[in-house]
Amino acid sequence: MFCDGDVILNDRSKGLPITLPGRGIAHTYCAEDDLAKRRIFGNIHIADLDDDDLLELKEMVLAEVNIRHGVDQEAEII
Secondary structure, three states, X not given: OOOOOOOOOXXXXXXXXXXXXXXXXXXXXXXHHHHHHOOEEOOEEHHHOOHHHHHHHHHHHHHHHHHHOOOOOOOOOO
């Protein structure tokens, strides 16, 4: 479903086989590549967000990065 290769064979060049609920089995690297192409992170379908929600998510992520790196919370988000 992700590539033409046999997922069960001992060839681990594309990662170990994993089970994707509702989709079947895939190589680890092939599944990760598919998620990146469809712009999915965790349960968030980024491509499906409207512009306002996408900007809000961006601000939340930047704020979290700043908190983790000790940036002054009164300072502008970078």
